[in-house]
Amino acid sequence: xxxxxxxxxxxxxxxxxxxxxxxxxxxxxxxxxxxxxxxxxxxxxxxxxxxxxxxxxxxxxxxxxxxxxxxxxxxxxxxxxxxxxxxxxxxxxxxxxxxxxxxxxxxxxxxxxxxxxxxxxxxxxxxxxxxxxxxxxxxxxxxxxxxxxxxxxxxxxxxxxxxxxxxxxxxxxxxxxxxxxxxxxxxxxxxxxxxxxxxxxxxxxxxxxxxxxxxxxxxxxxxxxxxxxxxxxxxxxxxxxxxxxxxxxxxxxxxxxxxxxxxxxxxxxxxxxxxxxxxxxxxxxxxxxxxxxx
Amino acid sequence: xxxxxxxxxxxxxxxxxxxxxxxxxxxxxxxxxxxxxxxxxxxxxxxxxxxxxxxxxxxxxxxxxxxxxxxxxxxxxxxxxxxxxxxxxxxxxxxxxxxxxxxxxxxxxxxxxxxxxxxxxxxxxxxxxxxxxxxxxxxxxxxxxxxxxxxxxxxxxxxxxxxxxxxxxxxxxxxxxxxxxxxxxxxxxxxxxxxxxxxxxxxxxxxxxxxxxxxxxxxxxxxxxxxxxxxxxxxxxxxxxxxxxxxxxxxxxxxxxxxxxxxxxxxxxxxxxxxxxxxxxxxxxxxxxxxxxxxxxxxxxxxxxxxxxxxxxxxxxxxxxxxxxxxxxxxxxxxxxxxxxxxxxxxxxxxxxxxxxxxxxxxxxx
Numbered sequence: 299x300x301x302x303x304x305x306x307x308x309x310x311x312x313x314x315x316x317x318x319x320x321x322x323x324x325x326x327x328x329x330x331x332x333x334x335x336x337x338x339x340x341x342x343x344x345x346x347x348x349x350x351x352x353x354x355x356x357x358x359x360x361x362x363x364x365x366x367x368x369x370x371x372x373x374x375x376x377x378x379x380x381x382x383x384x385x386x387x388x389x390x391x392x393x394x395x396x397x398x399x400x401x402x403x404x405x406x407x408x409x410x411x412x413x414x415x416x417x418x419x420x421x422x423x424x425x426x427x428x429x430x431x432x433x434x435x436x437x438x439x440x441x442x443x444x445x446x447x448x449x450x451x452x453x454x455x456x457x458x459x460x461x462x463x464x465x466x467x468x469x470x471x472x473x474x475x476x477x478x479x480x481x482x483x484x485x486x487x488x489x490x491x492x493x494x495x496x497x498x499x500x501x502x503x504x505x506x507x508x509x510x511x512x513x514x515x516x517x518x519x520x521x522x523x524x525x526x527x528x529x530x531x532x533x534x535x536x537x538x539x540x541x542x543x544x545x546x547x548x549x550x551x552x553x554x555x556x557x558x559x560x561x562x563x564x565x566x567x568x569x570x571x572x573x574x575x576x577x578x579x580x581x582x583x584x585x586x587x588x589x590x591x592x
Numbered sequence: 593x594x595x596x597x598x599x600x601x602x603x604x605x606x607x608x609x610x611x612x613x614x615x616x617x618x619x620x621x622x623x624x625x626x627x628x629x630x631x632x633x634x635x636x637x638x639x640x641x642x643x644x645x646x647x648x649x650x651x652x653x654x655x656x657x658x659x660x661x662x663x664x665x666x667x668x669x670x671x672x673x674x675x676x677x678x679x680x681x682x683x684x685x686x687x688x689x690x691x692x693x694x695x696x697x698x699x700x701x702x703x704x705x706x707x708x709x710x711x712x713x714x715x716x717x718x719x720x721x722x723x724x725x726x727x728x729x730x731x732x733x734x735x736x737x738x739x740x741x742x743x744x745x746x747x748x749x750x751x752x753x754x755x756x757x758x759x760x761x762x763x764x765x766x767x768x769x770x771x772x773x774x775x776x777x778x779x780x781x782x783x784x785x786x787x788x789x790x791x792x793x794x795x796x797x798x799x800x801x802x803x804x805x806x807x808x809x810x811x812x813x814x815x816x817x818x819x820x821x822x823x824x825x826x827x828x829x830x831x832x833x834x835x836x837x838x839x840x841x842x843x844x845x846x847x848x849x850x851x852x853x854x855x856x857x858x859x860x861x862x863x864x865x866x867x868x869x870x871x872x873x874x875x876x877x878x879x880x881x882x883x884x885x886x887x888x889x890x891x892x893x894x895x896x897x898x899x900x901x902x903x904x905x906x907x908x909x910x911x912x913x914x915x916x917x918x919x920x921x922x923x924x925x926x927x928x929x930x931x932x933x934x935x936x937x938x939x940x941x942x943x944x945x946x947x948x949x950x951x952x953x954x955x956x957x958x
C-alpha cells in the first residue's frame with residue numbers, strides 16, 4: 299500500500315492501457331483507462347463523454363485526451379487507489395478523509411464510497427473525545443456527508459449539549475450546523491423519553507423482577523433505578539454504566555450501617571445487572587435509530 | 593454604462609469552499625432569508641424629477657436618483673462615478689444603470705433618506721440592520737448616523753426580547769459594531785440556551801457564537817464582583833444605610849470579619865448575591881443587569897413584609913441606592929466588549945476592499 303507520506307510525484311498513475319488523462323486542479327496528470335472510471339462514476343462518465351478532446355503532448359508519446367477536475371492531485375490520487383486494483387491509500391487525517399468521501403459522493407461512486415468508508419473505519423476507529431467527534435460532525439456537514447454526520451451526531455449524544463460545555467468548540471462549525479445538531483438532540487430526547495417511560499412502566503421489561511428494595515416505584519422496580527432511567531430521557535449522556543453505579547451508590551446507605559431494612563440492592567446479582575443493561579441498551583439504541591434524518 | 597457592484601464584492605471577497613452538497617443551508621444572504629417571510633410586493637420607487645442615474649435593485653426595480661446626491665452621500669459612489677467607464681453600457685430610459693445587490697424594499701428606504709421626503713421605515717429591526725449594513729458598504733456615514741438616530745428615537749424598530757440574539761448575529765456578520773454591542777448587552781436579560789436561540793442559531797457564525805458566550809461570562813464575572821462590593825456595610829459604602837434591620841442579627845460590637853448577611857437585611861443580601869453566580873446558571877438564567885436590578889430590589893423589598901426599618905430606609909434613600917447600583921453595574925458592563933477582534937478584522941477588510949476599488953474601478957464592469 300502506498301504511504302500517504304510518499305511524494306505525489308512518485309506515486310502517479312501510469313496505468314497500462316491508459317487512454318485518457320485526468321488532470322488535477324494543481325496540474326498533476328493521471329493516465330488511466332477510461333473503462334475503470336466510467337464504470338465507477340456516472341458523473342465522470344458524462345464528463346468524459348462530453349469533454350472535448352484536449353491532447354496532452356507534454357510527454358512526447360501518443361497524445362491522450364485530458365479531462366480537467368477541480369480536485370487536488372493528492373485527493374485524486376487517493377481516490378484512484380480505491381478504483382483500481384491497488385492498495386488503497388487511506389488518509390489518516392480526518393479533514394482529508396472527509397474530503398475524499400465528499401469527492402466520491404460528488405461523482406456518485408457508490409461502490410467506491412463503501413470501499414472508502416470501510417477502509418477508513420478499519421484504519422481510523424471512530425473518535426470518542428468530544429472535540430474530535432464535533433470536528434467530524436462539522437466536517438461531515440461541510441462536505442454534505444449524511445452518514446458521517448449522523449454517526450457523529452449520535453456519538454455527540456454521549457456528551458451534554460449546553461453552552462457551558464461547548465464554549466471553546468463553538469467555532470468549529472456554523473450556526474446552521476449547530477442548529478441541526480441541536481434539533482437532532484431534541485428529537486432524540488423526545489423519542490427517548492417516550493420509549494423510556496414505556497420501559498419503566500413495563501418494569502424494565504422484566505429484567506429486574508424479583509429484586510427486593512425498600513423503595514419500589516409503581517412499576518415495581520427500585521425507585522432509584524426508575525429515577526436513573528428517567529434521567530436518561532432528559533440527558534442521554536447519562537446512559538453510562540458508571541452513572542448507573544453512581545446512582546446505585548447514592549441509594550445504598552453508608553458502609554457502616556446495616557442497610558435499609560428489606561432492601562437487597564446491595565446484593566444485586568451481576569447477571570441481573572447485565573440483563574437490565576442489555577434491555578436498557580436495546581431501548582436507547584432503538585430510540586437513537588428512530589431518528590435518522592435531520 | 594452598467595456597473596454590477598455585487599459582482600465587484602464577490603470578486604473581492606475571499607474565495608469560500610464549495611458547499612453545494614452541504615447538508616445545512618448556509619445563510620450567506622441573511623437579507624434574502626428575512627425577505628422570505630415578508631410580502632413579495634415591490635415598492636413603488638420614489639418619483640425623482642430630472643434624475644440622471646438609475647440604481648437597480650436585485651429584484652430589478654429601477655430607482656431614479658441624481659448623480660450629485662449619490663456622490664455627496666457616498667464617497668464610495670463618488671469614486672465609482674468619477675472614473676471613465678466601459679462603453680459596453682446598459683442604460684434604461686437613456687440613463688446609466690448601476691446594479692446593486694440590495695433588494696427594492698431596502699433601496700426604497702435608503703433612497704428616501706437621500707431626499708427631503710417622508711422616510712420609508714423598515715418593517716423590522718432585522719431590516720434596519722441590513723439598511724445600516726448597506727450604508728456601511730457604500731460608505732454612507734451620514735445616512736447611517738441618521739438611521740441610528742431614528743432607532744434611538746423609537747421611530748425605527750429596535751430589537752425586542754430575545755430578538756437581540758439574532759440581532760447580535762446579524763450585526764456581527766455585517767460588522768455593525770454599535771448594534772452588535774447593544775444587542776449583546778440586551779441578551780444578558782434572557783437565558784442563553786439552545787431553546788432561547790432556536791432557529792436564530794442559523795444566523796450565527798460559530799466564532800461569533802463563541803464570542804457571545806465569552807462576553808456573557810465576562811459580564812457575569814464583572815456584575816457579580818460589582819454586586820458583591822455592595823455587601824460592604826461600613827459607612828460611607830452605599831449599603832451602610834441598611835444596617836439596623838431587626839431581621840438581621842446585628843451584633844453589638846462590629847468587627848472586620850463579620851459576614852454581611854448578619855448585618856444587612858437578608859432580602860438585600862439575596863439581591864446582591866444572585867444565583868447566577870453559579871457556573872451552570874450563567875446561561876440558563878438571565879443575568880442581574882442594570883435594566884433588571886431595580887425590579888429585583890423592589891420585589892425583594894415587598895416580600896420582606898412589614899419591616900418599618902427597611903421601608904423607612906427605602907423611602908429616605910432607596911431610589912438613590914438603586915440608582916447607584918444601576919450605575920455601578922452599567923460601568924461593570926462597559927468594561928466588557930464583544931467586538932474588538934471583529935472591529936480590527938472589518939477595518940482591515942474594508943480598507944483593502946476600498947483601496948482595490950479606487951485603484952482599479954473597472955474591475956467590476958460586466
